[in-house]
Amino acid sequence: MFDRASTFGEALDDPDARAILERYLPGVAASPMATQFRNGRLGQLVAIVPALEDLEERERFFAALAEVGSGGGRPPYAPAIDPDGAYEGDNVPRASAEVALPAPTPLWDPLEVRIAGPSHGNPFVDVELDAVFRRGGEEIRVGGFYDGDGVYVVRALADTIGTWTFETRSTARSLDGLTGTVEVVAAREGSHGPVGVDGLHFQHADGTRHRPVGTTAYAWTHQPEELQQKTLETLAEGPFVKLRMCVFPKSYLYNANEPADFPFVGTLEGGFDHTRFDPAHFRRLEQRIADLAALGIQADLILFHAYDRWGFADLGPAVDERYLRYVVRRLSGFANVWWSMANEYDLLWSKDLDDWERLAAVVGEEDAFGHLNSIHNCRPVYDYAKPWITHVSIQRVDVYRTAENTDQWREEWGKPVVIDECAYEGDIDQGWGNITGEEMTRRFWEGAVRGGYVGHGETYYPPALGGAASVGDDDEVLWWSKGGALHGSSPARIAFLEQLQAEAPDGVWDPLPGDWDVPWGGVAGRVKVGYFGFNRPRFRNVILDEGEWRVEVIDTWGMSVEELPGMHRGQVRVELPGRQFMAIRVTRVD
Known part of the structure; x- marks a missing residue:
């Protein structure tokens, strides 16, 4: 049986499946380039066939494939795991765990309540914990997470000055009914709060104008520490105030190195335990988010993507939701976080539009503080009119013409437009990664005068730079993925454009x-x-x-x-x- 996860090569090699491919994907199946798609998933390839943008036609295609081939198909996805109602017996006193309250927390900082609790079994799935905070006459629910070694954390975003009270709720008796009071004081100097939508533009919570002059370094937090520090040094000297980056590691061109650790416990060789997260991995990610905040940079976190060799792109609905709840509970307390449901959502072969709507609802449920959220396309553009989407996050729709559509997209969706990927300044062999600095700058200007924001990326091949981008033994360090150093000519011109926009009344065009x-x-x-x-x-x-x-x-x-x-x-x-x-x-x- 063939399905979304089957590779194009597997289907081509089966006569019955090939006949179906030739009927539904004629331009792909009969193409001289078909060999380069052999390892692509069928669920990805449908994204490049216009006729299969019709969901009913797509379902007919997959239904036909399911009728041919041998074998029982893929193993079933892992089921959801309910918290263990008997995790602690009646002999454990309710609200008996030890609570560590934070010192007075500055406005817009993470407000963190830490609890020393039980560690037996698997607290990642056995225990459910949240807290109800009351502040400023309002009540909010904030989900908690297990941070390993018997430590539980409820992390809120301190978004209101004054006295906060809380009470926990948990399926573990010792964690249920804990109460406390915390104080939120004036913001740190230079702290402006989370970014929100202001009409067709953006501003921080304190009213400060935000222009999302962004760049991309997808896998920079999965690189060696020395390279991560180099990336931070480069960002400190550059014009960028938003960075697109992945939670999961990336496997693609110039991305062959294996990360030291992962969101889940495990390795590529030994497999991953999808019921256990790696708190040390997330603590390092949190440090990088805090480092970006110190530089005034928004962390635009990509929650899912298709460039994967570890199985993270096809975890199944239950594990996807478990992962999202853990990530959002850990990170929504940071003011400088944006959510991006996916990079190139249409290439994730295991998910359809209903899945994205379901997963976006999970993020909305767990994020009590309303961080910005969007989704990014490869080819078919998502319906950005959806109410959960705060802004347009789009990539080029044509080899040349994309920024020229900005004003039209503003009118169509009535939301701020961010062209997060207009191609990259560089010289690699891929058409998306070899435009000139002049062309990158031109695209920024075309988007700007049309009332939007264009994103930067750089893909200069390191050997052409005399190894200047290399750190350690890796000589394939391209900024667009691994970070490091910038070598292009466009960032200085982008800074010049941003300066001119800042001079306008209210700081926008x-x-x-x-x-x-x-x-x-x-x-x-x-x-x-x-x-x-x-x-x-x-x-x-x-x-x-x-x-x-x-x-x-x-x-x-x-x-x-x-x-x-x-x-x-x-x-x-x-x-x-x-x-x-x-x-x-x-x-x-x-």
């Missing part, structure tokens, strides 16, 4: 009525920015709105701003250098 050949953005009636991109005019006649305006010529690549003499009304001829990547900014002065 929105799309404005444009010319047929030039998009304009800014703040209506106050600031207008026109971007010429790859065009290279020698001059431009600009019609100004009513009032008096200052006119500036911006070299987006040379990072210069040159003001025309005097103030201007009506129409002005703006002389330009006949180079690509120029812009004009006009600012009303009366």
